[in-house]
Amino acid sequence: MQTGTSLEWLLEGFRYDLEATTKPKTVEFYCGHVQRFLRWAQAAGIPSETRLIEKRHIQSFFHHLLQSTETAVGGNGSRRLLQRTERTRWPYYRSLRRFLGWAVKEGYLKHNPMDGIVLKAPKNPLIEPYRPEHIDRMLDVLERDWQIATTLRQKMLAARDRAVLSLFLESGLRCGEMVNLALRDGDFQRQSVLVREGKMGKGRIVGFGPQTKKALWRYLSLRPAEVHGDAMWITEEGRPMALEGIRQIIRRLKRDAGLQCIKGSVHKLRHTFATSYLRHTRDMKGCRLLLGHSSLTMVERYTQFIEAEDALKAYDGRGPLDWLAE
Numbered sequence: 001m002q003t004g005t006s007l008e009w010l011l012e013g014f015r016y017d018l019e020a021t022t023k024p025k026t027v028e029f030y031c032g033h034v035q036r037f038l039r040w041a042q043a044a045g046i047p048s049e050t051r052l053i054e055k056r057h058i059q060s061f062f063h064h065l066l067q068s069t070e071t072a073v074g075g076n077g078s079r080r081l082l083q084r085t086e087r088t089r090w091p092y093y094r095s096l097r098r099f100l101g102w103a104v105k106e107g108y109l110k111h112n113p114m115d116g117i118v119l120k121a122p123k124n125p126l127i128e129p130y131r132p133e134h135i136d137r138m139l140d141v142l143e144r145d146w147q148i149a150t151t152l153r154q155k156m157l158a159a160r161d162r163a164v165l166s167l168f169l170e171s172g173l174r175c176g177e178m179v180n181l182a183l184r185d186g187d188f189q190r191q192s193v194l195v196r197e198g199k200m201g202k203g204r205i206v207g208f209g210p211q212t213k214k215a216l217w218r219y220l221s222l223r224p225a226e227v228h229g230d231a232m233w234i235t236e237e238g239r240p241m242a243l244e245g246i247r248q249i250i251r252r253l254k255r256d257a258g259l260q261c262i263k264g265s266v267h268k269l270r271h272t273f274a275t276s277y278l279r280h281t282r283d284m285k286g287c288r289l290l291l292g293h294s295s296l297t298m299v300e301r302y303t304q305f306i307e308a309e310d311a312l313k314a315y316d317g318r319g320p321l322d323w324l325a326e
Contacts, residue, residue, distance in 0.1 A: 005050040005108050007038050013106070014099050023201050033095035037061055050103060055113045058096065062089050062117075087122040127305040128264060129272035137257035138165060156222040157236060161249050163219040164233065166212040167193070168250075168266070172273035172291050173206060174199065175266045179243050181232035183220075188213060198292045206290050274302045 011034055018027045042048065046057050065088050096114060103109045142165065145158040167173065177195050185194040192207050208216075224238060231240035250266045264271075270291070277287050278299070288299045 006048045007041070007050055007053070008048065010050055010103055010108060011035065011038065011099070014102055017102065029091070030095045030098055033092045034099045037092065037096060040064060050108055051110075053100075053113050055116060058114055058117055062092070062119075065089050065092060089119060090122050093117075093119045124301065127271055127275065127301055128268065129275045129305075130262070130268055134257070134259055134262060135169065135272070137259065138253045141253055141256045152222060153236060156219070156224075159215070159219040159222050160233060161253070163212070163215040164246065164249055165253065165269075166215040167208055168269040169273055169276075170208040170212045171206040172270050172277070174270065174292075175243060175246055179233065179241055179246050182230040183232055184230060185232065186216065188217070195292070202292060202294075204289065204292050271302070274299070275305055278302050279306050 011031065014034070015027060015031050018030060038048075040061055041053075041057065044060070047053070066086075097112075100109065100112050100114055104112050139162075142158065142162045145161065146155070149155045149158045164178065168178065171193060173193075173195065177198055180197070181193065182196075185196065187193070190207075191209065191213055192205050195204050195206060197203060223234065227234055227238045229240060233241040233246065235241055235245060247266050250269070254260060254262065254265065262268075274287055274291060277290065278284065281287075284296055284299045284303060287302070288296055291299070293299060
């Protein structure tokens with residue numbers, strides 16, 4: 001067993017400590033971001049001995065995060081350039097602060113090199129759901145896909161993409177929750193889906209309407225019976241879809257619908273569900289339960305968006321200057 005205080009050795013102990021108290025996804029969040037720092041430090045020639053890490057090294061890394069460019073590669077080989085913003089640094093700041101704070105607590109460091117480095121949590125972005133005309137254009141693309149499909153495999157893929165979009169819009173599922181759905185999780189009679197493990201390991205039940213019910217039935221009737229496993233969503237080759245595969249479906253729909261200029265992608269569908277649900281029901285508690293939030297804080301942001309839209313209706317083609325002239 002390695003003994004010493006190298007960053008790599010400490011990260012191993014940090015991981016073991018997290019595994020004893022947190023969920024696997026939380027472990028990967030913190031350790032993954034710290035590991036990224038370690039790779040950068042090694043490439044930059046920064047000492048791996050923990051006690052030699054200084055504040056300026058951390059600051060150089062944060063500067064690097066904003067200046068560097070990186071290409072994300074999708075499951076089908078597609079590539080896209082990642083955009084760097086101030087939000088990019090925040091998960092690394094949280095992870096390194098927790099890691100180095102743990103090292104101080106365990107006695108491997110006398111002082112935390114991050115002392116004096118203060119980053120403010122990024123402000124919540126504006127709620128910007130898809131507009132009805134955006135959804136109509138994506139649905140038109142899906143209908144065209146269905147009409148031009150000539151083989152059973154093409155029909156299955158067209159039906160799958162329609163079912164994915166429909167379920168996103170009517171359930172408010174997160175992308176990770178969508179990709180993890182199994183066939184046994186859907187209930188056609190109750191028009192509901194069981195989310196076995198959502199964010200923070202919490203499960204819940206979400207619903208869907210008759211249009212999604214029809215879309216799911218069409219897809220499942222074309223899903224090959226010989227496919228091994230219980231995954232709800234499968235690829236053209238019959239393998240369970242990965243997270244990036246679900247994202248690619250929505251990106252492709254946006255592109256084919258001419259919506260590349262519209263900011264956001266998969267998570268925007270969750271915003272669309274939430275605002276649509278609240279606009280129709282005004283039920284904040286129900287919305288919180290369906291979305292899987294632990295508090296009403298996020299739901300209040302959706303409510304504020306709807307109230308702002310309602311306030312704009314008061315203009316009715318005129319404005320305060322017109323009112324003053326009355």
